[in-house]
Amino acid sequence: MRKTFLSLMVMLFGVVLTANAQLPSVTLKDMNGKTVRTDTLSNNGKPFIIDFFATWCKPCNRELKAINEVYADWQEETGVKIYAVSIDQAQNINKVKPMVDEYGWTYDVLLDPNSDFKRALGIQMIPYVIIVDGSGNIVYKHNGYTEGAENELIEKVRELVKK
Template sequence: MKEGFYGFYYYRSIASKWIILAVALLVSYILLKIQKNTSVLLDVISNSLLMGFITLKLSLILLQPNLVINSPLSLLYFTGGKIGFWLAVIIASAVYFWGTRKLEILFQTKVQTYGLYVLYSFSVYHLLFLIMNQEWHHFFYLLIPIFVLIWWLLKNKSIQVLKNVTIMAVLSGLLGWAVYEHQTKTQSAEANANVQTGIQKGKKAVDFTLETINGEAKLSDYKGKKVILNFWATWCPPCKAEMPHMEKFYKENKTNNVVILAVNLTSSESDESNVRAFMKNYGLSFPVLMDADGSVGDTYQAITIPTTYFIDSEGIIQQKLVGPMSKDTMEDMIEKIN
C-alpha cells in the first residue's frame, strides 16, 4: 500500500489498530446476527463488550496511577496496554456468562456462541491488519482459526468438507509462505542497497540541526542510538497527555542506547518562554529542540501533532505514529527496531 492511498494505515498507529479492532467486532456481530439460535445472546455480548471497553480504559488507573495523576488526559487517549487488554477480556467474559445465567439455553450453546464471536473477531482483525498494513506475520495468526475449524469438522465427522478445508489450508499456507519469503528477500535486498534520504519508512532520516534550550543538537550525531523523534507544541492537548509517558520511558531507557528528541514547533507558539515553563512544569529531562522557523516540522510533514518517527541505530526510519504515545507504545515500538 502506497503512501497517500489509505496513508492513515500505511504507518502503524494506535488509531489504525483501534479502528481495525472496532471493524472486526462489528463484522463478527453481524456474522452472529445472521446465524440461527444466536440472536438472543447478542444483547448480552453487547453489554459484555461495553464493560470490557470501560475496563480497558480504566485499567490505566490501576496499572499506572502516577501517570494518570500527572496527566489526567491520559484517560482520554490511553489504556492499560496488554495487561489492561487481558483484564478487559476477563471482565467481558465474566459479564457475558453472568448475563446468560437466567436464559433457558444450553450452557454448551452459550460457550459455542461466545467462542464463535471471539474466533470471528480474531480472524477478521488479523485479516484486516494483513490487508491494510501488509504485515505478513498476521497471516500465520490466521492459521489458528483454520486449525480450530479442522478440529470442529473432525469432531462432527464432516469428512468431505474437512478434505476441502485441509486442501485450501495447505495451498493457502504454501502461498503465504512464498509471499513471506519473497517479502523477506526483497526487504533484505533493499537494506543492502544504497538507502535514499527521505521521511518515509525505510529511508534514511533527513538530517537537521536545531537549537535546544541549553545548546544545539544535530540528528546525525545520534547515529548508533535508537531515536524517538517527536513533534509537539505546548498548546496541544494530546501532546500534554503523552509527555509524562515520554519522560517516564526516557528515564527508564536512556542508558539503553535510546534517546528522545522532542522538536517543539516554536513558530506555532504564542511565546517562546512557554516552552521553558512547560518543560519545568512537566519535569522534562530529554532534549527539547526549538524549530523556530518551522522548517524541520515542514520537512517531516508534522501537520497533525503529536507526530513521531521511530529511527533505528543506522538512522533509518522504521515507523511513523500520528497521535499521542503511551509508555507501552514506545516500549513496543523500540523493541522492534535495531
C-alpha cells in the first residue's frame, strides 16, 4: 500500500529525483546543423537545465517564455545554462527557428526529431525538465508545467550552486 501511494504521489507531482544518473549518449543537431553528443553537454562545472519542448506544445512554450523572462538574472546569479531540446518531428523542424527567433530565446536549442534523446531518458510526456549538476549527474526531473514552476527550478539550481 505504501509503495502504491509513493508511486502515485510521484506521478501526480511529476517530480523524480535520480541519484548519480548520467546523460545518455545520443547525437542531436543544433540550430546551425552542427552535431552535438548529449553526453558531452556541460556548463563549465556549473549546473545546467535541459528543457524538452515542441512548437505545438502550449505548456512547453509557456514554460520557456516564463524562463526567458528571468534567464539573464538566473545566469548572473548562478551561472546556469539552459539547453532547450525540440522534439518536433522532421517535417515540422522548420518551425523551430522561427519560433525561437520570435520569442527571443537565447537558450542553446537542440533538435531531437526522432525523439532519441527523449526516449533514452524514458520521457513519456512534455514539457519535461532535467537539472544536471556541475559533475554531470542528473539530480532533478520534472514533468509538466504550471505557472510559477520556474521558481522551483531556480531554487533547485541555487541549492546546487551553494554546495
